[in-house]
Amino acid sequence: MQQRHQQEAGDLIRFENVGLRYGVGPEVLRDINFNIAPQSFQFLTGPSGAGKTTLIRLLFMSLRPTRGLVTVFGREISTLTAADYAPFRRRIGVVFQDFRLLDHLTTFENVALPLRVIGREESSYRADVVELLRWVGLGDQINVHPPIMSGGEKQRAAIARALITQPEMLLADEPTGNVDPPLARRLMRLFIELNRLGTAVLIATHDINLMNQFDARRLVLEDGRLTIYG
Amino acid sequence: MADADLAHRLQVAAERRRRRVGARRSNQLIPESSIAGSALTMVIAIMSFLASLTLGAVTLVRDASSDWQLDIRREVTIQVRPVEGADIETELARAAAMARLTQGVSSVEVLDQAQNLSLLEPWLGTGLAISDLPLPRLIVVRLGGRNADLAGLAARLQAEIPGTSLDDHGAWASRLRTMAGATVAAGLLILGLVFAATAVSIVFATRGAMAGNSHIVSVLHFVGAEDGYIAREFQRHFLLLGLRGGLAGAGAAALMFAVIGFILVPLLFGSDTQSLSVLFGRFTVGPIGYFGALAIAFVIALMTALTSRLTVYSQLAENR
Numbered sequence: 411m412q413q414r415h416q417q418e419a420g421d422l423i424r425f426e427n428v429g430l431r432y433g434v435g436p437e438v439l440r441d442i443n444f445n446i447a448p449q450s451f452q453f454l455t456g457p458s459g460a461g462k463t464t465l466i467r468l469l470f471m472s473l474r475p476t477r478g479l480v481t482v483f484g485r486e487i488s489t490l491t492a493a494d495y496a497p498f499r500r501r502i503g504v505v506f507q508d509f510r511l512l513d514h515l516t517t518f519e520n521v522a523l524p525l526r527v528i529g530r531e532e533s534s535y536r537a538d539v540v541e542l543l544r545w546v547g548l549g550d551q552i553n554v555h556p557p558i559m560s561g562g563e564k565q566r567a568a569i570a571r572a573l574i575t576q577p578e579m580l581l582a583d584e585p586t587g588n589v590d591p592p593l594a595r596r597l598m599r600l601f602i603e604l605n606r607l608g609t610a611v612l613i614a615t616h617d618i619n620l621m622n623q624f625d626a627r628r629l630v631l632e633d634g635r636l637t638i639y640g
Numbered sequence: 641m642a643d644a645d646l647a648h649r650l651q652v653a654a655e656r657r658r659r660r661v662g663a664r665r666s667n668q669l670i671p672e673s674s675i676a677g678s679a680l681t682m683v684i685a686i687m688s689f690l691a692s693l694t695l696g697a698v699t700l701v702r703d704a705s706s707d708w709q710l711d712i713r714r715e716v717t718i719q720v721r722p723v724e725g726a727d728i729e730t731e732l733a734r735a736a737a738m739a740r741l742t743q744g745v746s747s748v749e750v751l752d753q754a755q756n757l758s759l760l761e762p763w764l765g766t767g768l769a770i771s772d773l774p775l776p777r778l779i780v781v782r783l784g785g786r787n788a789d790l791a792g793l794a795a796r797l798q799a800e801i802p803g804t805s806l807d808d809h810g811a812w813a814s815r816l817r818t819m820a821g822a823t824v825a826a827g828l829l830i831l832g833l834v835f836a837a838t839a840v841s842i843v844f845a846t847r848g849a850m851a852g853n854s855h856i857v858s859v860l861h862f863v864g865a866e867d868g869y870i871a872r873e874f875q876r877h878f879l880l881l882g883l884r885g886g887l888a889g890a891g892a893a894a895l896m897f898a899v900i901g902f903i904l905v906p907l908l909f910g911s912d913t914q915s916l917s918v919l920f921g922r923f924t925v926g927p928i929g930y931f932g933a934l935a936i937a938f939v940i941a942l943m944t945a946l947t948s949r950l951t952v953y954s955q956l957a958e959n960r
């Protein structure tokens with residue numbers, strides 16, 4: 411993975427004068443300028459409704475800006491074809507606030523999903539998935555379905571799913587929003603460990619106390635504008 | 641103690657079995673229960689049944705028409721009209737002799753007066769003194785092959801025996817061909833409509849299934865699944881639905897053909913199936929009808945899979 415990062419000389423993601431509006435409504439994001447460098451760690455914060463989730467959706471290419479340039483892995487997204495999206499998305503792991511685990515699949519199957527959709531045989535990844543589940547503390551929940559898991563367990567399963575393909579970048583939307591403080595700190599240590607291993611991490615949170623515990627760049631969204639600290 | 645041990649082992653075996661079945665079910669990314677399968681299977685079965693029935697009816701009419709045309713082509717009729725000053729019996733004998741000498745003729749039968757009158761009975765009834773009327777007489781000429789020199793015979797008859805004419809039943813054969821062609825065309829049109837209706841039903845069902853599973857489609861997208869992968873997941877379900885419905889409908893139609901052909905017709909008409917066969921041939925659907933029904937089942941299954949695949953692609957493109 412380190413070698414892959416060295417090959418990417420530039421930023422993983424770059425926003426230049428990006429604006430976004432839904433339909434004919436007012437702009438919810440205005441003049442956004444920032445970059446995400448390889449192996450960087452940053453928080454995205456701001457009051458509720460400031461547009462954090464919208465910005466994450468832009469980062470993940472599930473929305474397109476109404477103006478400005480978004481460059482992902484060196485490609486401006488307006489030049490991407492329909493077939494380009496899947497390979498680009500595989501390079502980004504996403505943890506959603508509502509987990510988005512599939513209830514009819516076991517924890518193992520949920521976490522293995524990114525490998526399954528690229529056609530890997532289960533025998534080739536079984537050991538890796540089990541090891542990752544143990545690493546996030548879900549070694550005894552391998553064959554459990556999400557409906558009977560706690561919020562913290564679901565959160566860790568969602569994180570494991572985002573990490574299983576060793577993405578170059580991890581986006582996490584309020585990953586500690588549904589867990590108690592001790593588990594939140596444990597999850598944060600998990601993200602920091604992941605960052606040490608070479609993955610760029612962006613965590614969206616409005617938990618000031620949590621951010622104060624870590625020395626990291628902060629992207630603060632307020633009234634649709636972004637200010638960068640650190 | 642032994643009973644308790646046995647009960648425990650049975651419980652463990654049941655749990656393992658449940659897990660195996662559960663694993664197989666959960667292994668599907670799109671749960672089977674999330675697709676309105678039974679309603680669509682029923683629609684596909686009905687469509688497959690109607691399509692198979694249409695095909696069976698078309699083959700029945702086509703076979704009957706073919707039999708009729710074959711019968712018509714095997715015979716021609718010479719009509720000898722009474723001409724003043726000529727003895728009709730002599731003229732009949734001459735015409736029959738001419739026919740016998742013609743290439744490709746296998747037999748010649750001069751219908752006597754009684755046979756002639758029996759042909760008129762349906763129109764004129766019985767008991768009429770019509771023997772004195774100057775009725776034309778008929779000679780039935782049976783042909784051995786297709787190379788009979790009918791044009792030559794007609795020319796010789798007209799030249800040598802005044803008041804004779806040769807009827808090769810060409811007008812009837814032409815009408816039968818037209819009728820059979822129209823029936824086949826109507827059948828094909830109905831088949832096309834049935835297929836179109838099936839496709840429309842599948843489009844709606846696929847859209848419904850995608851809407852019901854939008855959260856799964858969304859997850860598949862963000863974990864990096866390509867459109868083709870998602871389309872294949874839906875297509876697999878719809879192929880199985882199509883196969884189940886198609887085979888059920890075609891099977892029901894094949895069963896109906898068999899029941900009508902081998903049980904109902906002999907039961908209702910007894911030994912008098914001969915009169916029925918004059919109109920409808922053997923009144924049984926041939927192998928083409930049965931194999932056609934099977935082919936329809938597979939065509940509908942493939943069409944179901946393909947339609948769902950294209951619908952998924954189209955929906956994903958719309959939602960992008």
